[in-house]
Amino acid sequence: MTLEAIDVHHGYGTETVFEGVSLSVSPGEVVAIIGPSGVGKSTLLRLLALFDAPNRGSIEYENQAVWDVSEQRRLEYRRRIGMVFQEASLFDASVRRNAEYGLRVRRSWTDRLRHELSSLVGKTNGTGDAIDALETVGLREQADQDASSLSGGEAQRVAFARALAYEPDILLLDEPTSDLDPRNTAVIEDAILEARRRGIGVVIATHDMHQAERIADRVAVLLGNDIIEVGNTETVFENPTDERTRKFIEGELIY
Numbered sequence: 001m002t003l004e005a006i007d008v009h010h011g012y013g014t015e016t017v018f019e020g021v022s023l024s025v026s027p028g029e030v031v032a033i034i035g036p037s038g039v040g041k042s043t044l045l046r047l048l049a050l051f052d053a054p055n056r057g058s059i060e061y062e063n064q065a066v067w068d069v070s071e072q073r074r075l076e077y078r079r080r081i082g083m084v085f086q087e088a089s090l091f092d093a094s095v096r097r098n099a100e101y102g103l104r105v106r107r108s109w110t111d112r113l114r115h116e117l118s119s120l121v122g123k124t125n126g127t128g129d130a131i132d133a134l135e136t137v138g139l140r141e142q143a144d145q146d147a148s149s150l151s152g153g154e155a156q157r158v159a160f161a162r163a164l165a166y167e168p169d170i171l172l173l174d175e176p177t178s179d180l181d182p183r184n185t186a187v188i189e190d191a192i193l194e195a196r197r198r199g200i201g202v203v204i205a206t207h208d209m210h211q212a213e214r215i216a217d218r219v220a221v222l223l224g225n226d227i228i229e230v231g232n233t234e235t236v237f238e239n240p241t242d243e244r245t246r247k248f249i250e251g252e253l254i255y
């Protein structure tokens with residue numbers, strides 16, 4: 001269940017964002033992407049989420065190039081990947097319905113499978129899972145509140161709960177704690193570590209170096225148009241191989 005970007009070249013119009021970026025995530029590991037604003041962290045997550053095809057290079061899931069297969073097959077891959085966007089986008093409905101949404105998508109898919117192989121269907125009570133996920137992010141009490149009435153930080157936590165309730169194989173998180181106070185940041189970080197314990201592969205884009213240090217197994221440093229360094233978290237922070245990594249981490253490298 002490894003998800004991998006291999007030698008990806010990508011850009012928008014005439015602007016180049018990536019020139020040969022490679023990054024993988026395996027089950028049960030947390031990979032942090034760090035790098036200055038505008039370098040392409042969200043772009044890389046969108047590519048890994050199979051929302052956009054790279055201009056060149058490939059995105060592979062379990063060693064299968066996902067843009068070489070049928071649309072139907074790609075949709076099945078996409079359903080195994082949960083993504084939390086930088087801007088939490090909730091529907092104009094209750095918190096509970098928002099948390100359930102991914103689950104309903106997944107269930108319509110498992111309903112089809114049920115006919116073919118009933119043993120594949122694990123979950124039957126979707127609402128319970130959504131409530132569990134809301135409990136995890138400390139928002140169980142707000143389940144029946146309108147999502148539109150939530151604060152920015154609460155909305156961000158509901159978006160996270162939605163991705164969690166979905167029980168993806170891979171979880172892609174774009175700045176999931178940017179609007180949160182230290183206590184709620186800790187809640188989300190605990191949930192990420194719990195997801196890792198359950199064998200989910202997590203990729204998180206973050207501006208928070210301490211967060212990367214706290215929760216990541218590996219860190220990828222995105223600078224210019226490339227990942228200039230990727231490796232064990234402690235090594236990248238304590239003993240980087242690229243001088244630019246040290247400068248970026250210490251805040252000396254201004255872009």
Ligand SMILES: Nc1ncnc2c1ncn2[C@@H]1O[C@H](COP(=O)(O)OP(=O)(O)OP(=O)(O)O)[C@@H](O)[C@H]1O
Pocket residue numbers: 012017035036037038039040041042043044086
């Ligand atoms: N849809 C788009 N059309 C045109 N340019 C885009 C688009 N999306 C992103 N870009 C550009 O691509 C570059 C990378 O953007 P991206 O959002 O991936 O950066 P980021 O590292 O996530 O930044 P931040 O840390 O501020 O979230 C930026 O220069 C941005 O302006």
Ligand SMILES: [Mg+2]
Pocket residue numbers: 041042043086174205
């Ligand atoms: Mg971004």
